[in-house]
Amino acid sequence: GQSLEQPSEVTAVEGAIVQINCTYQTSGFYGLSWYQQHDGGAPTFLSYNALDGLEETGRFSSFLSRSDSYGYLLLQELQMKDSASYFCAVRGDQAGTALIFGKGTTLSVSS
Amino acid sequence: DAGVIQSPRHEVTEMGQEVTLRCKPISGHNSLFWYRQTMMRGLELLIYFNNNVPIDDSGMPEDRFSAKMPNASFSTLKIQPSEPRDSAVYFCASRGALMKYTEAFFGQGTRLTVV
Numbered sequence: 001g002q003s004l005e006q007p008s009e010v011t012a013v014e015g016a017i018v019q020i021n022c023t024y025q026t027s028g029f030y031g032l033s034w035y036q037q038h039d040g041g042a043p044t045f046l047s048y049n050a051l052d053g054l055e056e057t058g059r060f061s062s063f064l065s066r067s068d069s070y071g072y073l074l075l076q077e078l079q080m081k082d083s084a085s086y087f088c089a090v091r092g093d094q095a096g097t098a099l100i101f102g103k104g105t106t107l108s109v110s111s
Numbered sequence: 112d113a114g115v116i117q118s119p120r121h122e123v124t125e126m127g128q129e130v131t132l133r134c135k136p137i138s139g140h141n142s143l144f145w146y147r148q149t150m151m152r153g154l155e156l157l158i159y160f161n162n163n164v165p166i167d168d169s170g171m172p173e174d175r176f177s178a179k180m181p182n183a184s185f186s187t188l189k190i191q192p193s194e195p196r197d198s199a200v201y202f203c204a205s206r207g208a209l210m211k212y213t214e215a216f217f218g219q220g221t222r223l224t225v226v
Contacts, residue, residue, distance in 0.1 A: 089213050
């Protein structure tokens, strides 16, 4: 099977940098993604890492270390609108299987 | 494209009633997922279709839940009979064959309340 672990809550202030970690366990690996979900909304895709290293998309970056089964989402220059839940997700054990999500990290950004 | 469309957006029903949730995936997408989200359990995969065929239904809680995908543009999730513990937000998501392995588009969800 597969499992993902991430912190349940993170708090930060506007303008700060925050890192949300995710460790995963799968017997096969087809990439790690991050999703953002605002209260009452749908999860939306943020990033994808298939290879080790850092992927940058504007204020958001995502990192992957396959040898450590570990990734993180880095949010810079935090804004109030970044307050949301963030989920890491992996593909299942075999190609053609479904997306499995972590329990989510609630980020609260204060002024 | 209008994105993944789910209906209804909200459903309130009495225990024991049948509930049918509907999903129209993005045109051209060949994978469809149904998820259930609760505070306690997070986003749980219920069932996954690929090319209209159910591939993995191990997440379906029990026989009261059933899902169908009669064609590439429509899927239903049915609960019969419904119970209060089924109260949750149900999301449908779709993915195209050329998309990244872990990328999917989600509908806005159906908030189900069983009283």
